[in-house]
Amino acid sequence: MSMTASSPMPARAISVAAGSAGGGGGVLDHPDVFANRHNGPSAADVAAMLEVLGFASLDAMTEAVVPDSIRSETPLEVGRAMSEVEALAKLRGYAETNQVWRSCIGMGYHGTVTPAVILRNVLENPGWYTQYTPYQAEISQGRLEALLNFQTMVCDLTGFELANASLLDEATAAAEAMGMCLAKGGGAKKGRTRFVVASDCHPQTVAVLQTRAEPIGVTVDVVDVDAIEFGDDGCGVLALYPARVGLVRDFRGLIGEAHEAGAMVVVAADLLALTLLVPPGELGADVAIGSAQRLGVPMGAGGPHAAYFATHTKHARGVPGRIIGVSRDAHGNRALRMAIQTREQHIKRERATSNICTAQALLAIMASMYGVYHGPTGLKRIAERVRAMTLVLRKAIVDAGHEVLTDGEVFDTLRVRPAAADVLSKATLAKINLREFGDGTLGVTLDETVDRAALAEIAACFGVGGGAGHLDADAVLGEVDVAIADGLGRESAFMEHPVFNSHHSETEMLRYMMTLQQRDLSLAHAMIPLGSCTMKLNATSEMLPVTWPEFANIHPFAPADQQRGYAAMYEDLERWLADITGFAAVSLQPNAGSQGEYTGLLAIRAYHADRGEAGRDVCLIPTSAHGTNPASAVMAGMRVVGVACDDAGNIDVDDLRAKAERHSGELAALMVTYPSTHGVFERPIKEICALIHEHGGQVYMDGANLNAQVGLCRPGELGADVCHLNLHKTFCIPHGGGGPGMGPIGVAAHLAPFVPGHPVMRPHNASDRAIGAVAAAPYGSPSILPISWMYIAMMGTEGLTRATQIAILNANYMAKRLDGAYDVLYRGPAGHVAHEFIVDCRPFQKVGVTIDDIAKRLMDFGFHGPTMSWPVTGTLMIEPTESEPKAELDRFCEAMVQIRAEIDAVAAGEIAADESPLHFAPHTVEAVSGSEWDRAYTREQAAFALGWVREHKFWPSVGRIDNPFGDRNLVCTCPPMEALVEGE
Numbered sequence: 006m007s008m009t010a011s012s013p014m015p016a017r018a019i020s021v022a023a024g025s026a027g028g029g030g031g032v033l034d035h036p037d038v039f040a041n042r043h044n045g046p047s048a049a050d051v052a053a054m055l056e057v058l059g060f061a062s063l064d065a066m067t068e069a070v071v072p073d074s075i076r077s078e079t080p081l082e083v084g085r086a087m088s089e090v091e092a093l094a095k096l097r098g099y100a101e102t103n104q105v106w107r108s109c110i111g112m113g114y115h116g117t118v119t120p121a122v123i124l125r126n127v128l129e130n131p132g133w134y135t136q137y138t139p140y141q142a143e144i145s146q147g148r149l150e151a152l153l154n155f156q157t158m159v160c161d162l163t164g165f166e167l168a169n170a171s172l173l174d175e176a177t178a179a180a181e182a183m184g185m186c187l188a189k190g191g192g193a194k195k196g197r198t199r200f201v202v203a204s205d206c207h208p209q210t211v212a213v214l215q216t217r218a219e220p221i222g223v224t225v226d227v228v229d230v231d232a233i234e235f236g237d238d239g240c241g242v243l244a245l246y247p248a249r250v251g252l253v254r255d256f257r258g259l260i261g262e263a264h265e266a267g268a269m270v271v272v273a274a275d276l277l278a279l280t281l282l283v284p285p286g287e288l289g290a291d292v293a294i295g296s297a298q299r300l301g302v303p304m305g306a307g308g309p310h311a312a313y314f315a316t317h318t319k320h321a322r323g324v325p326g327r328i329i330g331v332s333r334d335a336h337g338n339r340a341l342r343m344a345i346q347t348r349e350q351h352i353k354r355e356r357a358t359s360n361i362c363t364a365q366a367l368l369a370i371m372a373s374m375y376g377v378y379h380g381p382t383g384l385k386r387i388a389e390r391v392r393a394m395t396l397v398l399r400k401a402i403v404d405a406g407h408e409v410l411t412d413g414e415v416f417d418t419l420r421v422r423p424a425a426a427d428v429l430s431k432a433t434l435a436k437i438n439l440r441e442f443g444d445g446t447l448g449v450t451l452d453e454t455v456d457r458a459a460l461a462e463i464a465a466c467f468g469v470g471g472g473a474g475h476l477d478a479d480a481v482l483g484e485v486d487v488a489i490a491d492g493l494g495r496e497s498a499f500m501e502h503p504v505f506n507s508h509h510s511e512t513e514m515l516r517y518m519m520t521l522q523q524r525d526l527s528l529a530h531a532m533i534p535l536g537s538c539t540m541k542l543n544a545t546s547e548m549l550p551v552t553w554p555e556f557a558n559i560h561p562f563a564p565a566d567q568q569r570g571y572a573a574m575y576e577d578l579e580r581w582l583a584d585i586t587g588f589a590a591v592s593l594q595p596n597a598g599s600q601g602e603y604t605g606l607l608a609i610r611a612y613h614a615d616r617g618e619a620g621r622d623v624c625l626i627p628t629s630a631h632g633t634n635p636a637s638a639v640m641a642g643m644r645v646v647g648v649a650c651d652d653a654g655n656i657d658v659d660d661l662r663a664k665a666e667r668h669s670g671e672l673a674a675l676m677v678t679y680p681s682t683h684g685v686f687e688r689p690i691k692e693i694c695a696l697i698h699e700h701g702g703q704v705y706m707d708g709a710n711l712n713a714q715v716g717l718c719r720p721g722e723l724g725a726d727v728c729h730l731n732l733h734k735t736f737c738i739p740h741g742g743g744g745p746g747m748g749p750i751g752v753a754a755h756l757a758p759f760v761p762g763h764p765v766m767r768p769h770n771a772s773d774r775a776i777g778a779v780a781a782a783p784y785g786s787p788s789i790l791p792i793s794w795m796y797i798a799m800m801g802t803e804g805l806t807r808a809t810q811i812a813i814l815n816a817n818y819m820a821k822r823l824d825g826a827y828d829v830l831y832r833g834p835a836g837h838v839a840h841e842f843i844v845d846c847r848p849f850q851k852v853g854v855t856i857d858d859i860a861k862r863l864m865d866f867g868f869h870g871p872t873m874s875w876p877v878t879g880t881l882m883i884e885p886t887e888s889e890p891k892a893e894l895d896r897f898c899e900a901m902v903q904i905r906a907e908i909d910a911v912a913a914g915e916i917a918a919d920e921s922p923l924h925f926a927p928h929t930v931e932a933v934s935g936s937e938w939d940r941a942y943t944r945e946q947a948a949f950a951l952g953w954v955r956e957h958k959f960w961p962s963v964g965r966i967d968n969p970f971g972d973r974n975l976v977c978t979c980p981p982m983e984a985l986v987e988g989e
Contacts, residue, residue, distance in 0.1 A: 035088035040804030043542055043796075044811045045890035051811070054818040054891060063810045067717065070813055070837045072688050075718045082584050086801025089546040095798070096791060099570035100555035106436040106567060108304070108560040109463060111418050111450025112249065112765075113175055113207050113781070115299040116558070118453055122511050123301060123374045126518050127367070129552060131739075134367055135528035135543055137535060137869065138327075138743040142342040143334075143927050143961045144864050147521030148370060148742040149341035153329045154504055155297070155311070155373035157978040161499035162279040163293040163315040164286025167977055169326040170343075171297070171311040171369035171744070172361065173596050175273060176213035176781035178294040178312035179206075179243055181325040181359055182271040183214055185292065185316075186241030187223060188323055189269060197240040197267070198223050203230040205248040206273065209781045212764040214243070216777030220610065220642030233259065235266030246274045246285065250448065251395075251411040251418030253282060255492055260289040276300060276313070277453075278416045280385040281392065282495055285315075292316045299452065301375030302368050303552075306571055307561030307782020308596055309745035309789060311369035321345065321975060325359035327366075327743065331980060332971025334964040335925070336932065342966050344975055360636035363597040363733065363748075367741030374518065377508050381500035387453050389487075391417050394451050394460050396485045397478050401469045410446065414490045418450040423467065431466040438563055439466070502979045524962040525742075526869055531959070532889045532897055536841040536872040536882025537631070537682065539712050539734035543792070546799070547737055550791035561782040562765050571787055572769070574794050579770070581797050585805070586711075586728055587721025588751035590770055592760035594778070596785035599633045601729025601748025602676075602707065606641035607776045608727055608752055608759040609674050609703040615759070615774060621673040621701065625664055627656050629682040629876040631707060643673055654683025654831035654843075654876075656693060665700045672702035679723065680710045680839035682876045683831040684816070694724025703727070703756075711735045712886065713813060713840035716806025720751070727752045736793035745786055747793075811887035812840040815894060819885055822898040826905040830880060841884035843877060844901075852911050853918030856881055859904055864927035865948060866900035867959040896953060903950050916941050922950070927961040 046054065051063065060066040087095065108116055119128070127133045139145030139152075152170040159168040172178040183200050190197035200218060202211055204227050211227055218225045223240075230244060242263050247253045260270045271292040272285035277299055279285075285293040298310035314324060321328070322345060330344030376384065395417050399409050408422040422445060429447070432439050440448030449463065461469075461476040470476050488494070500506075508517045526533075533540040550556060559568060579591040595601040606624070613621040624643040626634050628650055635645045646664055649657040656677070665672060675697045680686045687693070694704045706725035712735045714720070720728040732738045733746035740746070752760060762768065762775030763783040784790075800808060820829050820842045827844040846856045856879060860870025872882040885894055904923070911918045918924060920941040925932075928947040938944055949955050 035091065037088055038086065039089055039544070039546075039799035040086060040801075040807060043544060043800065043804070043888060044808055045888045045893065046811060046815070047890070050891035051814065054814055057821055058817055063807070063814065066814060066817070067810055069835050070686065070817065070833065070839065071717050072686055074688065075686065075690060075723055077718050077722060081716055081802040081805060083581050083797060083802045083805060086804045087798045089799060092795050092798040093546060093549065096550050096574070096794060099573045100550065100553050101570065102573070103555040103559055103570035104436070104567040105554055105558045106438050106563065107459060108438050108563065109449045109451065110438050110440045110560050110562055111448060112209070112440065112562060113296055113298075114304050114307070114560050114562075115450065115452040116454035117299045117301055117303065119301045119303060119371070120375065120378050122514050122518070123371055123378065124552065126515065127371055127374060129548065130522070131529045131543065132522045132525070132527050133370065134548070134739040134741050136525055136742040137533050137538065137540060137740050138366070139343060141860065141864070141870055142340065142966050143861065143963055144526040144869065144959070146341055146962045147524035148366065149329050150521055151370040151373050152366060153331070153341055153977070153979055154377060155369045156329055157502060158373060158376040158500060158505070159276070159313045159315050160978050162276050162284060163274060164284030164497070165293060165315040166318045167321055167324065167328070168313060168315040169324050170329050171364045171366060172314055172326050173365060173600065174308060174310060174312050174781040175207070175294065175296040176210040176778070177600070178314050179210050179271065179273060180213050180217040181314060181361070182243070182292045182294050183218065183223065183241060184325070184359060185320065185323045186269040186271065187221070189320070190240035190267065192240070193222060196238055199226055199238045200224070200240055201226045201228055201233055201242040203233070203242070203244045203248070204228060205230060205250055205252070206243060206245045207249055208764045209778060210273065212778040213781065216607070216779055217640070220607070221640065230254065230259070235262055235268055237266065239263070239266055239268040241269040241271055243271045243273060246272050246282070247278055247416045247418065250420040251415045253414040253416060253493055256288050256290070264289070275416065277384065277388050277391070280381070280388040280495065280499070281416070281489060283493055284495065284497070287497065297369065297372035300372040302371050303557035303788065304560050305557055305786070305788025306559040306568065307784060308786035309365050309368050311365040311372055318975070326361045326364050328977050330971045331976035332967050332974070334966050336964045338963060340963040340966045342968060342971050344977065345972050360599040360603060360633045360640055361597075362599040362633050363746035364744040366743030367745060370742065376500065377505055377517065378514050380505045380509055381498075383509070384500070391451055391453060391455070393482060393487055394455055394478070395419065396487060397481045398449065398451065398460060398464055400481055400485055401464045401476055402467050405467055405469045407467055414493055417452065418448060420446055420448050421467070422446045425468055428466050435462050435466060437463060437466060438560065504979055526867070526959055530957070531867050531869070532885060532893050533869040534871050534883045534885055534897060535869070536684070536843070536884040537709050538740070538872065539731070539884060539886055540740065541737060541886035542888035543737055543739040544796070547792045547795040550795065551788055556788050556791060565766075571784070574790060575769070575784060578790060578794055578797075582730060582749065582751060585715055585719070586730065586751040587719030588728070589754035590757035590760060591749055591751050592768070592770070593747070593749045593784045593790070594761045594763070594768060594780050595729065595748040595750060596780045597744070597746045598709065598729060598731045598733070598748040599637060600779055601750050602633055602637035602705070603640055604761060604776075604779045605705050605727040605729055605750045605752070606637055606643065606674060607779070608750070608756045609705065610641055610643070611759040611774070611776050612703065612756055613673060618701070621671055623668040623671045624673055625661065625675045627677065629654065630676060630678060631682070631709060634676045634707060638676065650683070654681060654685060655687045656681070658689055658693065661693065662696060665696055665702070669700040672697070672700045674703045674705050676705045676707060678707040678710055679720070680713050684838045684841040684843055684882065685831050685833045686839055688834070690723050698724070709734065710840065713809060715809045716802070717809055721753060727756055732793045737796040738789050738792045745789055747786055747789065749785070808887045812885075815885040815887060815889060816840050816842055816883070818891075819883060819894050819898055822895070823901055826902045830877065841882055843880045843882045845880055847879035849908050850879065852908065854908050854911060854923055858923040858926065861965055862904050862907070862923050862926040863900060864961050865922070866951065866954055867957060868897055868900060899951055922947055927964065929962065929964050930960045932964060
């Protein structure tokens, strides 16, 4: 590659020619270079933007923006970029080495049928999967309604009044429930630090509980459910309903004993089974948790799946994650929003009880649509069929001479002691996976994918019908009592709201989903310039493999020889990510960025303990850090000590040095984001890392801003010891309206022995010193990893590097265009920013204009607002990413300049702040087209202040939402409008 003569790069810099992204040029090379499609600006755009900034080339710009001292001396070793066709073919080859057997393993993962209308129009639809978390509620009403439906369905099925809008997986949901029990019981202050777990809970859940409990001083007692005893030290108990071996127990007695002893009761319940069984709320439990996976979400080797968390309304402020509530807009109309957000770790920081940031919104939406599609009658019918199949199989197996240990009330699972030794070999020949308990007994779990033929095949493994698959299921059913035992059968109604009883034809379902989709702004509409969130292109070719059956229909605990394609993909990703970050090893298990933070800190904690320095527990965190940072540190058993930032937004090195010296003997770690949360490359980062190491600490680098580093510098070379990677940011997994995400960690060689293990299927790089599991599945959420694999494979070494340069170019171009209209708060020494920048809106408060006004007014131009009031109150942080073309950047800048003109009109006294378009934004079509208009500005200025808005107008479906009203009148299930009015 040639470099521009007028501005040569140092030898250590990585140069990519301005007109290419690598992989093209030769006549034999594939002409369609993916990087040229991923990066928004054309070669002409790049040249024009560089001219505005005064640079002759991208390399010259990189030299000016990225400090020479941090740039890598060696290029990436990802290799040549593949074309889309090549990458899909190679990944297809991997997929074909996976073997999709019928899974009867159970353990919280079940085969399911995703209705095609939901598969195509939600999971495979960028109008749903490219949305951001619905913080800007006025342009998020569609997914908010879908998530409210999810909450309503969960509340109805579990028998509680309150549910959240999903968590990461069942195991971590159980850990969140344990945290609530600890907080409600008084914790260490009252000596209630024992959490009891019934021994027939899933092993992955027990493991995650143990991992989460140890750093915070909680003891997890795993006890046979019939032998549980309560003292005055218990904060809670977890029971599984139905149990791991299939038995359905009546927990009323256990719940009564727990409450008498002052402990809370958490029931992990199967949502499908709850259509037939008495719900946990009616049994007297305090919390219900579990997975919504079997409601239409593929197994995907373990995820992503939406977990649920339901409880009583009195515990609302202790519920982790997001709660969708009903409020009203400025016109008095019903409007949805995320409720009581003061619970969030971004606000509570080290006082937070949870570090949850990313949830599994897209998967919760799928599950909610599954509930809407089938309705209560359809769900109950599916459950009845699964139970009937299980009862038929039990009778057939017993009649064939086998001992069934699950001889009480069951739903979908049996535990069998086979009379014959060849059951497993027959199952293998039939390509059926049974569960092996290790004591000679086998588990069989059925699901909605099992029909008469499949049931006969399963029964044949046990010699039923002479082993030939001849089972007359209907005849056997006639000999079985399908009635549920007294006291365990559900009598209460559920899902009576019209939304679950109105859309059962595909026509109705399609129109309902499209109606909701049209209420939401996504990347399919416009740029979402959220600083620190990196809302870049999620290319179609990256998304295609997610729903390939070979990836979607694998059980996480299927034998390793059935997951060879997944293993090959893991190996590639771990190698690539290690190269990109400069680390020795990568763990793919953390299934969210917040979980990556937590896991990295646990690895550091384990490292110190392994060296006999378990007393190191101080974590230094700059005041500008993400709210998840201090929350994660506390969860990892560390004490948070804040470090000041200087006026330029950088870490105050003198303050850092003083605090490192003060806590030298107890220093565990520094958490640092790079580039900084203020959008600049801090020059002394290597000095900072060396300072921490001098005092015996480790450096955790938050990977939220890795999009400004890839191909230019490496965290490991800067001095970091561990870094989490947001695959849902830098590596193209879409945000899905608030999840899924993936947060794997890269670690230096000395931390490699401490990456997470797993009790059921040990990750290939887990050592004997591995920390415990941090997610339910060994590799987190494997079914979305093909997205990042495709991105890296198609970008290659040069494409990845160029993407970073374009991201930096786009940010600096926007900062330059907005200069004058707005003050950019922080810049590097040469006046440049990294891949994002902060504009100061605090002066506008003097004339009555807030950042809320600006963000809502941007909706009238068809844009999502930037990140608000973080890391500095009263500011907006803007990140364009590399995927946005110059035309889109210009449109956004024009909208911001127009908004500044409207602010100036207020400041000049031409219009009062409370009469301006800023105050009344966003403007709905109803407001603009109404018969009356009494505003001090025209309808055209309200809706079409700039001419190009007419070409692709996005209309917010509600006006500005009344947040305080929603918090005062918390409604988290689907109410009729009359109920909202009565609540007022």
